[in-house]
Amino acid sequence: MAHADMDTQRLDLPEPMPQPRFQAGFITPYAFIFPALLVMLGGLLYPVFMAMYLSLYDWQIGLDLEDAPFVGLTNFSRMLTDPQVWEVLWVTMRFGFWTITIEMTLGVALALLLEKPIRGASVFRTIFILPLMVSPVVVGLIWRYLFDARVGWINYYLGAWFGIEPQIWLGDAQLAFFAIVFTDIWQWTPFIFIIVIAGLQALPSEVVEASTIDGANWWQQVFLVKLPMIKSILVIALLMRLIDVFRGMEVMLIMTGGGPGRSTELLSLHIYNRAFETQQLGYASAISVLLIVIVFAISTLILTMANPMKSRSDV
Amino acid sequence: MNDTFSRQLYHYSALVVLAFMALAPIWVMLATSFKNDIDVQSAEPLWLFFVPTLENYEYIMTRGKFDRYLTNSIIVGCASTVMTLLLGGFCAYALARLDFKGRTLMANSTLMVRMVPPAVLAVPAFAFVMISGVDNDLAVLTFLYTALNLPFAIWLLFGFYKQIPVELEEAAVVDGASPLQVFFRVLLPLMKSGYAVAGIFTFRIAWNEFILALLLTGRTTRTLPVAASGFITDTGVEWGRIMAMGTLIVIPPLLFTFFAARQIIAGMTAGAVKG
The missing domain is CATH 1.10.3720.10 (MetI-like)
Known part of the structure; x- marks a missing residue:
């Protein structure tokens, strides 16, 4: 039978196909992506769906999940009228506004001023990325020490140089907010600086030279030529920082724990505190669904602007 | 000629200041880790001049x-x-x-x-x-x-x-x-x-x-x-x-x-x- 089948098959085909090779070509791509796909499904997508599922239950720490009452969308309606959620959203937005505005302004300004290739630039660049490499926990520890009311160096120099009384930086709502903004600026301005300088140095020199010949002064060159040409880089850098504002929490967790009050509690940290301080796992999951929606919205924006895997021809 | 020199000087000094700002907090951590309790509590920040110790x-x-x-x-x-x-x-x-x-x-x-x-x-x-x-x-x-x-x-x-x-x-x-x-x-x-x-x-x-x-x-x-x-x-x-x-x-x-x-x-x- 088998023999006959093979014969008819061979007859049907107009030309003999290199069968094994064809099969390998079809299966191979999936064999290559499958392991990674499996891990991402299990480690990223499954937790996201799990969070959605848990958000429908009133689950508290100490209770078995099977015993947790199903509450439908109650957690979500509660979230919408929860003053704490609105408060941390407001804190997150203010934090994002100040850090991103200052980091972008400083980073871009410095990149424009220091753009010219110069001997030893690579040494300085190495130094500038150091803050980015430091673990968030350690960043929190360092700045908690510097802002410490008793032994902190910041109080000392403010007193010695400007005669300012020692402040309890991390114990005062406004000062603590300032402190976490300041820390973020220290760590992330170099990121903007490095990205923008890479963009500026990749600009075709003819265009910039042409504008000089046309009589453009430095300011015109910056605002009419250079910045517009690296606009997409600026927007992507900004959106990447924006996503980090919604993802990050470790520095604040170490420096202030979100306090005093909720003055330094970003949305991510609020989820953490809700889940593990007030122990409302179900409700915390509902808030994480909100966080997912926000982050995915920003990701989509980035993707529509710059998708590195868009087509096969993009190279 | 002189102009490029002064521009370079300004360029380098700006870079040095920035490098200091990036490094200072990391240096503070490093220095503090080698200080004894008394030096850590010192009223005046000690950048360099303290007797390093490995006790921490x-x-x-x-x-x-x-x-x-x-x-x-x-x-x-x-x-x-x-x-x-x-x-x-x-x-x-x-x-x-x-x-x-x-x-x-x-x-x-x-x-x-x-x-x-x-x-x-x-x-x-x-x-x-x-x-x-x-x-x-x-x-x-x-x-x-x-x-x-x-x-x-x-x-x-x-x-x-x-x-x-x-x-x-x-x-x-x-x-x-x-x-x-x-x-x-x-x-x-x-x-x-x-x-x-x-x-x-x-x-x-x-x-x-x-x-x-x-x-x-x-x-x-x-x-x-x-x-x-x-x-x-x-x-x-x-x-x-x-x-x-x-x-x-x-x-x-x-x-x-x-x-x-x-x-x-x-x-x-x-x-x-x-x-």
């Missing part, structure tokens, strides 16, 4: 289970890096080179899940541990770090694969090499620096991660950042010891920076500049 390092290394935490960090860091590079490398290769149904979908969803916030993983991971009873296990942490790192690694390696001329592989195929042979014999040697960059980023994130490690590890499976955070609650004022711990955590990422700054910058700018 001695303390953290002998009390508690420092070697255990260090080993945990290394295991989780290395295991998740190897996994990420292996799986991510295969996947990036397929996305960059092979044509198949669902390729665009796969590429896009990889980029979407890149940004999943760790805070979102926290509760489900905790729930998983509660339900399954798999507690105190580094495997869960390794798996999650691999998942968290895969999207970025795939993205990065994809870019590197794209830069390799296809002709090399075509020649190998004509010579009768199988896809696996092409991957291992032809591409891998050319991808060394790509894998180095992806490896550095992956290891650094696994090494530095705190939230998931805090939730998913116990007394014996703690990683270094978790152990470091323990010093705050235990001993609110023992800054010397905390800073010694911080210094030890920072060593590997700083070493990477010194040896591979160029590649790290390439990795950081890949996301924005190439778009």
Whole structure:
């Protein structure tokens, strides 16, 4: 039978196909992506769906999940009228506004001023990325020490140089907010600086030279030529920082724990505190669904602007 | 002539000031870690002139289970890096080179899940541990770090694969090499620096991660950042010891920076500049 089948098959085909090779070509791509796909499904997508599922239950720490009452969308309606959620959203937005505005302004300004290739630039660049490499926990520890009311160096120099009384930086709502903004600026301005300088140095020199010949002064060159040409880089850098504002929490967790009050509690940290301080796992999951929606919205924006895997021809 | 000189002077002095601002806090940590209690409490900040002591390092290394935490960090860091590079490398290769149904979908969803916030993983991971009873296990942490790192690694390696001329592989195929042979014999040697960059980023994130490690590890499976955070609650004022711990955590990422700054910058700018 088998023999006959093979014969008819061979007859049907107009030309003999290199069968094994064809099969390998079809299966191979999936064999290559499958392991990674499996891990991402299990480690990223499954937790996201799990969070959605848990958000429908009133689950508290100490209770078995099977015993947790199903509450439908109650957690979500509660979230919408929860003053704490609105408060941390407001804190997150203010934090994002100040850090991103200052980091972008400083980073871009410095990149424009220091753009010219110069001997030893690579040494300085190495130094500038150091803050980015430091673990968030350690960043929190360092700045908690510097802002410490008793032994902190910041109080000392403010007193010695400007005669300012020692402040309890991390114990005062406004000062603590300032402190976490300041820390973020220290760590992330170099990121903007490095990205923008890479963009500026990749600009075709003819265009910039042409504008000089046309009589453009430095300011015109910056605002009419250079910045517009690296606009997409600026927007992507900004959106990447924006996503980090919604993802990050470790520095604040170490420096202030979100306090005093909720003055330094970003949305991510609020989820953490809700889940593990007030122990409302179900409700915390509902808030994480909100966080997912926000982050995915920003990701989509980035993707529509710059998708590195868009087509096969993009190279 | 004079003008370029003064411009260069201004350029360098600006860079020096910025470098100082970037380094000063890290230096403060390093210096504090070598101070005795009296110097730490000193009214005037001591930048340089104090008698260095190793007592903080001695303390953290002998009390508690420092070697255990260090080993945990290394295991989780290395295991998740190897996994990420292996799986991510295969996947990036397929996305960059092979044509198949669902390729665009796969590429896009990889980029979407890149940004999943760790805070979102926290509760489900905790729930998983509660339900399954798999507690105190580094495997869960390794798996999650691999998942968290895969999207970025795939993205990065994809870019590197794209830069390799296809002709090399075509020649190998004509010579009768199988896809696996092409991957291992032809591409891998050319991808060394790509894998180095992806490896550095992956290891650094696994090494530095705190939230998931805090939730998913116990007394014996703690990683270094978790152990470091323990010093705050235990001993609110023992800054010397905390800073010694911080210094030890920072060593590997700083070493990477010194040896591979160029590649790290390439990795950081890949996301924005190439778009």
